[in-house]
């Protein structure tokens with residue numbers, strides 16, 4: 001009974017956090033939205049649902065199996081640190097750093113950018129943008145995800161914690177939420193904030209080419225890819241290519257990665 005109660009409490013906490021985030025977005029918007037919210041959010045939620053189905057079908061069972069073996073054999077980076085709390089902490093950081101590297105690759109490798117562009121094409125950015133990915137992207141990223149889990153040595157509990165952290169983090173940093181400037185700045189030393197990630201969603205390539213972290217922000221500071229010098233109201237969200245407008249819509253967005261010619265080149 002106790003684990004069920006813990007799970008229920010966790011779900012309620014998660015739902016409460018998402019509810020608070022949606023309320024806060026309306027109370028303190030960071031950017032002026034340029035499109036009608038309802039159809040855009042409906043599209044993003046539909047795309048997110050397809051992604052969740054793909055993740056549940058492939059990523060969850062495969063990563064779960066690897067994580068169970070990690071725990072049984074004390075292997076990977078976690079194993080090098082003897083497992084336990086220290087090993088689990090190292091594995092958590094390794095998972096997050098793996099996402100930083102993957103995110104850079106999705107912009108720089110033309111094949112991966114075809115899929116990641118679908119996320120960046122959204123002309124406004126709010127918590128629903130966090131759901132806007134191509135479901136095939138969930139299979140394209142799967143081999144790297146398996147490498148992350150195997151190399152980090154993360155166990156089943158650590159993986160469950162990391163998944164929740166990651167989901168809440170992506171909802172949070174895509175949110176159209178104006179935090180007090182000093183608070184946002186202090187927070188962005190450690191975790192990805194809405195103001196920070198907004199710069200990454202800029203149409204200007206040299207601004208997009210920054211702030212790659214998706215959870216812990218240390219990786220941007222370590223690699224000198226952190227930027228905070230672009231005010232939110234000076235940013236045009238989206239991608240600047242001739243097919244961007246068409247690809248904001250659901251069916252064109254789903255077809256776009258398979259076009260004979262890419263709509264826009266990946267970042268150099």
Ligand SMILES: [Zn+2]
Pocket residue numbers: 103107116120200
């Ligand atoms: Zn990106």
